[in-house]
Amino acid sequence: PGSRLDASEMSSAKQEDGSQQPQAAAEQTVAPVQHELHILSMIKTAQLQNGLRHSDYQRYRLYCHRRIRRIRKKLKFTHGRSRFQKKQIEPKHCSDARFLELVLMSAERAWAQAMELKEEQEQNPRAKHHSLTRLEKSARWTRSLATLCEAVGAQRTKLEAQAYSSWMQGNVMRERKQWKEAVEHFVRARTIYQQLGKVGAKEQQDLYNQRAEDIETVITFCQYNIGGKDAAGADIRKVLASATSEDPELQRLKAELDAVLEDARKKSTDVVEEITWQGQTVSVKGQRLRLALVKAKDAQLELSQIDASKIERKNEVFDKLFAIYNDAMQAAKEDSAPAAGAASQKTEQQKKSATLLQDYIAYQRLMTTTDRSLMLAEPLEARFDGLSPEADLSTLQDDARQLVGFFESASQASQESEQYLGTDEEMSKQVDARVFSFKAFRCFYLALQYASDKKAAEALALLERCGEHAEAALAHHNICKSPNKSLISKVEKLQRDVRGWKCYLQARAFLASNNLASSGEISATTLAPGGLLANLDKYDASYLDEKLIVDFPPGFEAIACKPVLFDLALSALQPPDLTEKKKAPKGGFFSSFW
Numbered sequence: 010p011g012s013r014l015d016a017s018e019m020s021s022a023k024q025e026d027g028s029q030q031p032q033a034a035a036e037q038t039v040a041p042v043q044h045e046l047h048i049l050s051m052i053k054t055a056q057l058q059n060g061l062r063h064s065d066y067q068r069y070r071l072y073c074h075r076r077i078r079r080i081r082k083k084l085k086f087t088h089g090r091s092r093f094q095k096k097q098i099e100p101k102h103c104s105d106a107r108f109l110e111l112v113l114m115s116a117e118r119a120w121a122q123a124m125e126l127k128e129e130q131e132q133n134p135r136a137k138h139h140s141l142t143r144l145e146k147s148a149r150w151t152r153s154l155a156t157l158c159e160a161v162g163a164q165r166t167k168l169e170a171q172a173y174s175s176w177m178q179g180n181v182m183r184e185r186k187q188w189k190e191a192v193e194h195f196v197r198a199r200t201i202y203q204q205l206g207k208v209g210a211k212e213q214q215d216l217y218n219q220r221a222e223d224i225e226t227v228i229t230f231c232q233y234n235i236g237g238k239d240a241a242g243a244d245i246r247k248v249l250a251s252a253t254s255e256d257p258e259l260q261r262l263k264a265e266l267d268a269v270l271e272d273a274r275k276k277s278t279d280v281v282e283e284i285t286w287q288g289q290t291v292s293v294k295g296q297r298l299r300l301a302l303v304k305a306k307d308a309q310l311e312l313s314q315i316d317a318s319k320i321e322r323k324n325e326v327f328d329k330l331f332a333i334y335n336d337a338m339q340a341a342k343e344d345s346a347p348a349a350g351a352a353s354q355k356t357e358q359q360k361k362s363a364t365l366l367q368d369y370i371a372y373q374r375l376m377t378t379t380d381r382s383l384m385l386a387e388p389l390e391a392r393f394d395g396l397s398p399e400a401d402l403s404t405l406q407d408d409a410r411q412l413v414g415f416f417e418s419a420s421q422a423s424q425e426s427e428q429y430l431g432t433d434e435e436m437s438k439q440v441d442a443r444v445f446s447f448k449a450f451r452c453f454y455l456a457l458q459y460a461s462d463k464k465a466a467e468a469l470a471l472l473e474r475c476g477e478h479a480e481a482a483l484a485h486h487n488i489c490k491s492p493n494k495s496l497i498s499k500v501e502k503l504q505r506d507v508r509g510w511k512c513y514l515q516a517r518a519f520l521a522s523n524n525l526a527s528s529g530e531i532s533a534t535t536l537a538p539g540g541l542l543a544n545l546d547k548y549d550a551s552y553l554d555e556k557l558i559v560d561f562p563p564g565f566e567a568i569a570c571k572p573v574l575f576d577l578a579l580s581a582l583q584p585p586d587l588t589e590k591k592k593a594p595k596g597g598f599f600s601s602f603w
Contacts, residue, residue: 044106044162048154048169049202049216051110052117066125073118080111109166116150116177117224119143144181149567151177165205172201172367178235189233191457195231199224258523286369287431289364295344298366301337308333320388327381334374341366367430375429378422386415393457400463410459412454420447437491445482446500449475453503456510465514472511479504 010291044396055076060068081087089361120256126140151174178195198219206217259273284302293299315323345363353589375465389408402409423444455472482500486492539559 019572022243043164044103044109044166045167046106046109046113046158046169047213048113048160048173049114049168049220053216055117066128068119070118070121070125073114073121074232077111077114077118080107080114084111084113092308098157100157103157103161108160109154109162112150112157116147119150119415120177141181141184144177144184148174148177148181148409164210168201168205172205174202179227183227186234188235192228192231192235195224195228199228209235284329284366284369285299286365286372287433289365291367292366295340298340298344301333301340305330305333306335313372317387320385322538323384327377327384330377331374334370334377338367338370338374341370343491368431372426372429375422375426381418382415382419382422386412386419391416393454402457406458406461409454409458413458416451416454420444420451423447429464431464435490438485439491442482442485442489443491443496445478445485446496447502449478449482449500452478453464453507460510460514465518469511469514472507472514476504476507476511479507 056062056069059072062067073369084105086096086098086102098112102108120143123140123143126136126143129136130140151170155167155170155174158167162170164252169485175194175198179191181293182188183196202217202224204220206214206221208214210219251392284289285291293302308326312323312326312330315326341363345367347359389412392405392408396405423440427437427440452471452475456468456475459471460468479500483497486497486500540559542559
């Protein structure tokens with residue numbers, strides 16, 4: 010029949026259908042959606058806005074709970090209404106980036122509850138086990154997040170999810186005290202964050218780099234525990250020096266490090282049994298004083314390990330160092346109190362030792378003041394390096410004013426320290442060299458301040474004084490047995506800068522005077538009236554050229570006249586008649602009674 014196809018037509022039709030099916034399938038294949046999710050930025054913002062700025066983990070946990078509930082309702086991905094039917098999030102469900110955020114918030118909720126329970130461990134012993142289980146659940150959620158991001162996430166999101174999962178796994182291992190496994194996870198997370206910190210916006214880079222620094226601190230702590238509790242405390246000091254983040258978890262770790270270092274100090278207090286000051290050896294007997302001196306030594310070591318760019322962190326350590334020295338001074342005074350009332354050869358020796366100890370602590374405190382002033386001045390000095398005299402100094406006036414204050418403080422502290430040196434001539438020479446150096450720097454920046462105000466005469470005078478102080482400083486440095494080479498090089502550079510600025514200011518004043526002379530502006534008519542005596546606050550040599558020292562003859566000045574009063578009406582007045590009042594009063598028999 011006509012409606013049937015023969016075999017050849019059927020085979021050709023099948024071949025055409027077979028060739029068209031792959032093409033149709035290829036046309037229907039759609040590339041998988043790659044969702045973008047800034048994991049670290051999202052959780053940091055949520056934490057700071059919902060309680061973790063004040064370590065309120067309960068508030069953050071409740072926020073995560075509410076956020077999860079809102080996301081599930083928006084996505085219509087609830088666990089049923091009447092009966093609970095748990096729904097697992099799989100890659101096929103992730104048609105929206107909020108599915109990834111749902112898993113992220115679940116991990117954060119479990120982590121927040123773990124941290125909340127960790128704070129209750131002292132009151133509730135069971136809370137420690139419960140905290141660990143919640144932390145493990147958070148790690149499971151992070152693994153799920155990494156798996157989902159691997160399937161439907163963008164490349165950057167995949168890396169962030171892997172780093173976040175490794176960081177959470179490291180926290181679990183750290184709580185279990187499995188230090189080697191913790192280090193492996195933390196190193197992986199740190200490596201990913203360091204790589205992410207090289208690309209992207211500046212805010213994102215700072216966020217990743219800060220997280221990498223925080224992880225580095227935790228890695229050092231784990232390595233310290235791998236080395237054993239009897240390892241040197243230098244590693245702990247390095248951890249404390251690098252612990253600059255405001256992350257609550259890192260601050261808790263810092264508290265643990267402080268406790269470990271405090272135990273190490275108590276064990277090592279027998280090392281500080283004596284000090285040498287003013288050529289004499291003084292024994293340190295008080296336990297509190299020994300501990301304070303060990304703390305001061307550790308703080309100084311911590312300062313040396315902090316990067317120079319971290320000014321705020323250095324300021325915190327300096328404040329801690331001042332508190333330590335104040336505590337040490339109080340302990341030294343309390344130790345010397347029993348010997349103050351007695352009088353014997355032994356007590357006199359104790360008094361002398363106590364005085365030497367107090368002088369040593371006071372000197373160290375003043376030197377710390379000097380070091381902090383120099384530390385604060387260093388970044389400001391860098392702005393004046395290579396500065397041309399022709400540059401605009403108006404923008405650097407505030408910096409110059411601050412530098413004057415810093416070097417004034419350093420100079421005063423160094424001068425005050427001389428009274429605690431006793432007969433130590435070498436230290437006296439070193440202190441004198443520092444004092445003259447600081448005075449030279451102070452005069453230089455004060456001269457720049459006047460130069461910016463177009464006061465050439467004052468600036469030249471200060472530069473001349475600066476050169477004198479610099480020469481005196483070098484002379485004192487040269488007679489020291491162990492001179493400060495870095496300070497000497499700075500003073501020598503200062504001398505070269507002073508010569509350049511003096512030449513520039515003198516040349517500018519000379520050119521200005523020549524320009525005035527050529528234009529005929531220097532004459533007696535252009536000078537202010539009153540002569541040089543009446544204009545001492547002005548720098549103008551034209552008064553001497555014109556010989557106008559004073560005005561002569563002096564001009565008349567109007568003064569207020571004193572009025573003279575003459576009584577001209579007295580002679581024209583007629584006095585009244587008082588004869589009636591002068592008559593004797595009338596008397597009687599009864600007048601004697603009144």
